[in-house]
Amino acid sequence: EVQLVESGGGLVQPGRSLRLSCAASGFTFDDYAMHWVRQVPGKGLEWVSGINWNSRGTGFADSVEGRFTISRDNAMNSLFLQMNGLRTEDTALYYCVRDRRAQLPSDAFDIWGQGTMVTVSS
Amino acid sequence: QSVLTQPPSVSAAPGQKVTISCSGGSSNIGKNYVSWYQQLPGTAPKLLIYDNSERPSGIPDRFSGSKSGTSATLGITGLQTGDEADYYCGTWDTSLSAGVFGGGTKLSVL
Numbered sequence: 001e002v003q004l005v006e007s008g009g010g011l012v013q014p015g016r017s018l019r020l021s022c023a024a025s026g027f028t029f030d031d032y033a034m035h036w037v038r039q040v041p042g043k044g045l046e047w048v049s050g051i052n053w054n055s056r057g058t059g060f061a062d063s064v065e066g067r068f069t070i071s072r073d074n075a076m077n078s079l080f081l082q083m084n085g086l087r088t089e090d091t092a093l094y095y096c097v098r099d100r101r102a103q104l105p106s107d108a109f110d111i112w113g114q115g116t117m118v119t120v121s122s
Numbered sequence: 123q124s125v126l127t128q129p130p131s132v133s134a135a136p137g138q139k140v141t142i143s144c145s146g147g148s149s150n151i152g153k154n155y156v157s158w159y160q161q162l163p164g165t166a167p168k169l170l171i172y173d174n175s176e177r178p179s180g181i182p183d184r185f186s187g188s189k190s191g192t193s194a195t196l197g198i199t200g201l202q203t204g205d206e207a208d209y210y211c212g213t214w215d216t217s218l219s220a221g222v223f224g225g226g227t228k229l230s231v232l
Contacts, residue, residue: 037221044210044223044225044226045159045167045210045212047212047220047221047222047223050221059219059220061220062218062220095166100172104219105219106214106221107155107157107173108155108157108169108172108173108212109157109167109169109212110169110172110178111169112167112168113166114166115166
């Protein structure tokens, strides 16, 4: 079964850091670009960041550029999001998402995890 | 404020047809493929349409997509109560070098 399982979310104070992880299974991980998409509960979807299959290309939303870093470990079938300088507006459910393509720009997001909640609050 | 514009809500009766519009610009819909996602209450989004009009395996042909210029449309025929969900359009914005979504449309099947 194709599956993405996120972890690492939680409650964190403004200005602190958090690292999200995504474990992929059921498919050849390094055949696909991967992304993080977030959603404030009750609100719409926001693309956060994406990374090529070989890590040689990445992209970030303006809202997180310079604060977030995306990486992947193809040997471990894992995707990561390092979030530094967290702000209250980063509070959201973060989804790990598979792209239909191997590299950016994205074509479509065909597999979604269930998400991990990040709450930034003092 | 989303880069892509969708109506906040649409409604129709069971068995009827509904369309959801998605309006963008020359740097996003005008240049790239559009995809559509269905988000049932309390669940993660699911891909419904990719490459403007293609359906992944398992998606019934009641769902269809089209694109013209800088706008796209999702069509749903034979509405069922189980289709009640939020629907999002998405694409890549070449100028922003970023993925972009519409604000979402809530479908009510009355």
